[in-house]
Amino acid sequence: MLEKRQAGAVLGPRLRTGLVLLALVMVSVNLRPAITTVAGVMGQVPGVFGVDPTLLPLLGTLPVLAFGVSGPMGPWLARRFGTGRAVAVALLVLAAALVVRATVPALLLPGTFLAGSAIMTASVLVPQIVKANRGTGWWTGLCTMGFGLGAALGAGLVQPLEQAFGGNLPSALAVWAVPALMGAFLIHRSGGRPTTAPTTAGTITPGTITPGSITAGSTTAEEVTPLRKQRTAWAVTAFFGLQAMLYFAITSWLAVYLVSRGLSPADSAALLAWFSLAGLPASLLAPVLASRPAILRILAPGLGMTVALALLGVLAAPAELQFTAVGILGVVQSAGFGLAMALVVIRSAGPQSAGRLSAMSQGLGFALASLGPLLAGMLHAMTGGWEVTFWVLAAEAVVLAGAGFLAIRGPLVSVESAEISQQDAVNPSPVR
Template sequence: MTARPLWRGRTLAVLGIVLVAFSLRSAVASLSPVVDHIARDFPMPAAVVGLIGTAPPVCFALFGLLTPLVERRLGLERVTVIALAAVTIGLVARGLALNAPTLLLATALVFAGVGMANILMPPLVKKYFPDRLGLMMTLYTTVMAFSTFLPPLVAVPVADAAGWRTSLAMWAVFGLAGTIPWLVMLARARGTADTAASAAEEADEPDDEPAGRDAFEEAAAISTGPIVVRPSSSRAFGRLARIPLAWVLAVVFGTSASMAYTAFAWLPTILTEQTGVSPQAAGLLLSLFAFTGLPASLVVPVLIVRFRATSVLYAIGAASAAVGLLGLLLVPDPALSWLWVLLYGLAGLLFPLALVLISIRAREPETAVALSGFVQSVGYVMAAVFPFLLGVVHTATSGWQVPLIILLAALIASIPAGVYAGRHLTVEAAWERRNGRLW
């Protein structure tokens, strides 16, 4: 496929994808830094704080299942607008919360929108930029990494200066801005469809095509140049459960998500109790863990798309993280904590790797929607269970040695899946090889 300039006819798509990517992580990362500020205005029971902590992967898994069904009826662009609207309304409502239950409900709405958008991003990139997958996935994952560590840096200063409500609600600006490119594209497509229908009527020609999703995609193909797709088949989602490659990708994504959510939930506590660093130092080390994902997002997509380096990158990320966990387990020296966290943070290689694989292991964008939903649903179930499981084990054993061994074993056990995922094969081709008929 011949690559064409990124911005030619696709400026709105670039802006839309960047703004969606920024909203995904900033919406999630902006709450926990100001929980203490919120608690000064109304009680924040530990149960509510715990539910807010586990809500992201649970919502992401649930809406990973539901989003492909909605997308089949409405199309990628319309569902993207709905997802961003949910994020925007939820963020504003979070800033207006009157008590802990209303804060929890508003947060659930935010995570519902983020869960939908998570599923849509790889198919959107594949649809509008089939000739620039590496570049766009680099841009997308880098923006997500940047928006992960930015909110913790500014949330508390803004809360101190203008109050926690402003600190929470201000991120809604990005969600609202993200809807604009997609709304403009929908309006243009509608106008093109109406013009085509009028021309057909004047020519006395039958027009059997509905002026819905198909008309939008034909118009988008003219104005922005993506490949034309049809609504994703409901059979595709069910077939994925019978394809080993889909489960391998789910394990890759689930390992990445489990390492990240375990770190966000427990790493500061592990560091203070296992290595003896101060709570302040543990917070800074968690930021170091999050920051490690930024350079990974810059290089991983290009290395995978251009050089097919999936297996090597996965092995490097998993092995480095395993060494970091071994260091925390065997040499819990406060002076070396930064090194162990840095190595563990190289598990951040796995997240952009998993997202790129969702795009390139599907032949058509409609299959990418189903694959994205399947992989992320299974993966976020793992991410929801893992931190909870480690907390239970920690309580039962009164230490972090066994939980660290479990994390280490999970990383090592996932390496064969990372190697298998490096095979140059799409889920459609895998189905056709196994079943002897076309996808």
């Protein structure tokens, strides 16, 4: 009887851990199709939804702008409702936005902005849940791979779905609300609750505090440096923003560049999809490798330099070698995103610090990233070619290497004490 009880005690936490991880991956898969489905059928949007063609660039920019302004929403909702419920609410809003923008043509632009805000709200809380569950690099890697998988599925399935629905594009866009609802159910079911035992009583560590260690109604905010004054936080934010800026610049203009090199539009679109698919393994492995300090010291600055070389490789490669060159660029670019997500977890002291750092790095980072496509397009228009654009992007990648070097130096980012109150002392779990 005792053995059965012990087996059940072991199995229970394992099942809960598996459920939380499954929920996180499902959440991650839902955080890109809202963008890539529209990008894949952008040419059909004016005719189907009656949108002025001059507004199409705005349609592509709105999600990134929403990312930049809605970053603080995630931590705010997490403090009020708990992290798991906050993510579930964000996915419910995302599902509603996907349906509304597809079925009400006048709400296509507002619905896209709302979808972007919901995506950002959920996205910034993923590292917080990973940190609260003391997830390994595999956790972060599976989540970042989920982002890439969702992007590839959204771009690759929207046209087959349109055909399956008898040529009805709104239905092909609205159907992506179904996996969003599934993700909301899973994350609410798991609650995102920590699956590891709390810290030993009588000690105070980042992210936990024991009853009696603070007085009623008091906080220890004065003992903590504000996030905006922590140089590690700014270095992580710079790394996240620069890699995202490169990503959006590349995905916005790579197909156009390849057409200028003599490839057909169909081949150029296929290579753009290959850019995303080639990077999936790298987005999984980069966070795993980053969990090893000796590798992290090389990986953080080294990725920036590798991205610079890969960009120049795409610029120099003849048309027949672009498959290889674009594939290499996809690998190193996706590894950069995986590392950026991993740094939020690795360089934060506790779950609440991870949530706040995630909001800062993704909020400001995506605001910076929105300038990437604009800058690349302006340079191309001013010079009439692509050489200057690629060299400037390569120079930005060198700056990315510097940000990676600084991100792994210095103290961990910590705001835990600033967030702790007597209620936290009674219930130390940061995810409810």
